[in-house]
Amino acid sequence: MTTPVQATAERFRKLYGRASAGLFSAPGRVNVIGEHTDYNLGFVLPAGINRRARIAVLPRGDGVLRMATTGTGDPAESTVAELGPGMLQGWSRYVAGVHWAFGLRGVAVPGMDILLDSDVPAGAGLSSSAAIECAVALAVNEFSGAGLPAEDLVLLCQQAENDFAGAPTGILDQSASLLSTSGHALFLDCRTRESRHVPLDLAGEGMALLVIDTKVSHAHDSGGYADRRADCERAAATLGLGSLREISLPDLVLAAPSLDALAYRRARHVVSENARVLSVVEHLEAGRRAAGLGPWLAASHESLRDDFEVSCPELDLAVEAAMAAGAAGARMTGGGFGGSAIALVPASDAARIGSEVCRAFARADFLVPEVFEVVPEDGARREF
Ligand code: GAF
Secondary structure: OHHHHHHHHHHHHHOOOOOEEEEEEEEEEEEOOOOOOOHHOOOOEEEEEEEEEEEEEEEOOOOOEEEEEOOOOOOEEHHHHHHOOOOOOOHHHHHHHHHHHHHOOOOOEEEEEEEEOOOOOOOOOOHHHHHHHHHHHHHHHHHHHOOOOHHHHHHHHHHHHHHHHHOOOOOOHHHHHHHHOEEEEEEEEEOOOEEEEEEEEOHHHHHEEEEEEEOOOOOOOOOOOHHHHHHHHHHHHOOOOOOOOHOHHHHEEEEEEHHHHHHHHHHHHHHHHHHHHHHHHHHHHOOOOHHHHHHHHHHHHHHHOOOOOOOOHHHHHHHHHHHHHOEEEEEOOOOOOOOOOEEEHHHHHHHHHHHHHHHHHOOOOOOOOOOEEEEEEEOOOOOO
């Protein structure tokens, strides 16, 4: 049987007429908990998933970068020397942005023929763009001889996303895609950038993690995401803090009179979400069951819906319907404004719960969601 990696390599050979010199892959992610905390220098707990971006690569000696995808989107071409922010749209800016970011660090970046073959759905809140960036980063890191450690690649890929692609995101997605390990979630302190792997043996306890892709497409290079980030920065500045990481919930409650109502609600989400991440990590590291995470997932969703206002009717229904059908916990995952929810369910009930969520969407006259199981997987790697 042909593996996905072999299929990508074969597609590259057909397209470019020569074999690739390497194939690199990186996963999309779900975020178990810790939403909109990364750019506030707080805590996150994502996991790489078994949906990956695969990049087949052949370096070129002439400095030309040719990019093609097996998915939707046009091919693109440039020289590495010419690359600059704003010059590309769509998927190829995540490839080219990484080449550009290596160049900014003084690395002599070779030209390349590249084929992207990804099964991370775009616009679903599962970090399809970070998966592309991280797979490309491994390729450029190797073929340029730069040899940067994974922690540096996180920041390099974030810079590609922020400054080349124009989305003002934090380090959650790129960290998950580069640093995850199978069977675990990744606990990351976004202030110190220290991380550790937290056991998440769902199969071992008869549980499964469902993604409910609402099909409401989101993007973080416009509108709401940047507004939320600005709200948080304003709240921190009013409180005289460098970031919202620096205040506890009791102290925030005491400081409430100095904030306007909106800034207070934004800050309350961030500060309470950080506390929830720490509680979830403590629970899992004590060897307790993931099935017990429900109350924290519910509180996270409510806080994102009511205080941070980044949910939408489809995400709320996904969570409500999954819980009504017997999920142990559910919440929106990722930046919001569309995208996906996750639901922690007994494995034996996964298919039924998925069907019930789809029926609820049909009754509400929403788009047909896509429901699928994911498992925590390894981060970016060279496939051959
Ligand atoms: C998006 C961003 F890319 C992340 O950096 C993070 O802020 C997330 O939204 C919200 O937690 O995925």
